[in-house]
Amino acid sequence: MLKAENITVRYDGNTVLDNVSFILPKGSWLMVAGPNGAGKSTLARALAQGVPYSGKVIYDGVDIASLKPAQLARKLGMLEQSNHLGYSFTVSEIVRLGRYAYRSSPFSKADSDDESLIEKALEYTGLTQLAERSVLTLSGGELQRVFLAQLFAQDPEILILDEPTNHLDLVYQKGVLDLVRQWVKGTGRSVISVVHDLSLARAYGDKALLLSQGKAVAEGAPCEVFCDENLNAVYGMDVRGFLTSLLDQWK
Numbered sequence: 001m002l003k004a005e006n007i008t009v010r011y012d013g014n015t016v017l018d019n020v021s022f023i024l025p026k027g028s029w030l031m032v033a034g035p036n037g038a039g040k041s042t043l044a045r046a047l048a049q050g051v052p053y054s055g056k057v058i059y060d061g062v063d064i065a066s067l068k069p070a071q072l073a074r075k076l077g078m079l080e081q082s083n084h085l086g087y088s089f090t091v092s093e094i095v096r097l098g099r100y101a102y103r104s105s106p107f108s109k110a111d112s113d114d115e116s117l118i119e120k121a122l123e124y125t126g127l128t129q130l131a132e133r134s135v136l137t138l139s140g141g142e143l144q145r146v147f148l149a150q151l152f153a154q155d156p157e158i159l160i161l162d163e164p165t166n167h168l169d170l171v172y173q174k175g176v177l178d179l180v181r182q183w184v185k186g187t188g189r190s191v192i193s194v195v196h197d198l199s200l201a202r203a204y205g206d207k208a209l210l211l212s213q214g215k216a217v218a219e220g221a222p223c224e225v226f227c228d229e230n231l232n233a234v235y236g237m238d239v240r241g242f243l244t245s246l247l248d249q250w251k
């Protein structure tokens with residue numbers, strides 16, 4: 001079980017995340033939603049130990065903040081909202097970096113477990129054919145899949161994904177979401193993802209957290225958290241009316 005207790009983040013004296021708490025059982029997927037600037041990415045980064053915060057992140061009774069970097073990388077992996085690369089690594093080199101936390105020494109060679117996880121990660125994300133390409137030549141969606149593959153190769157117990165389907169076409173959106181769902185259910189691991197698409201959040205989430213102006217407006221079952229009252233208050237519009245009108249076009 002993952003427990004976030006009173007997570008608070010301040011930038012230059014401004015509170016951008018204010019006492020956010022939630023509980024996530026193993027084998028479940030938490031969807032974090034809310035308007036631009038609500039603090040979703042900040043929460044994701046705080047959980048992943050990427051920004052200073054007050055409060056506690058407890059996993060299996062252990063305070064995540066007490067872990068050494070290699071231990072942390074086995075417990076938790078994060079996909080950032082946007083990734084940039086300045087060097088001409090190949091796709092498979094970037095994916096391989098996901099395995100470093102498992103080496104006995106930084107100079108030891110990859111073993112067969114590493115190789116099979118790297119191959120599987122490339123295959124799952126549809127990158128096998130691109131394995132030897134320079135990442136500098138990839139499209140946004142292809143690059144997004146490279147970082148996802150790196151995370152799958154890292155194989156942490158908790159995945160934190162900040163808008164994972166951002167640059168992906170519909171085929172890969174569905175592919176990635178199904179893959180993550182399979183990964184959660186098959187292994188009893190946990191996922192926290194930031195999403196804008198509330199239909200996807202309802203379809204794939206076991207739990208939901210709605211943020212607005214740094215505060216948790218609601219936490220719990222997606223169908224309860226994403227009720228008209230909460231959504232209309234947070235987004236300031238008739239969310240259900242808008243989403244159903246979009247869908248009606250397809251009837």
Ligand code: ADP
Pocket residue numbers: 011012016034035036037038039040041042043
């Ligand atoms: P979201 O991901 O929900 O769109 P963010 O977590 O990125 O929102 O940002 C929440 C708020 O914190 C925003 O008002 C943003 O401008 C501010 N913020 C984010 N990162 C920083 C930073 N490094 N320094 C100062 N303010 C920041």
Ligand code: MG
Pocket residue numbers: 040041042081162
């Ligand atoms: Mg964000």
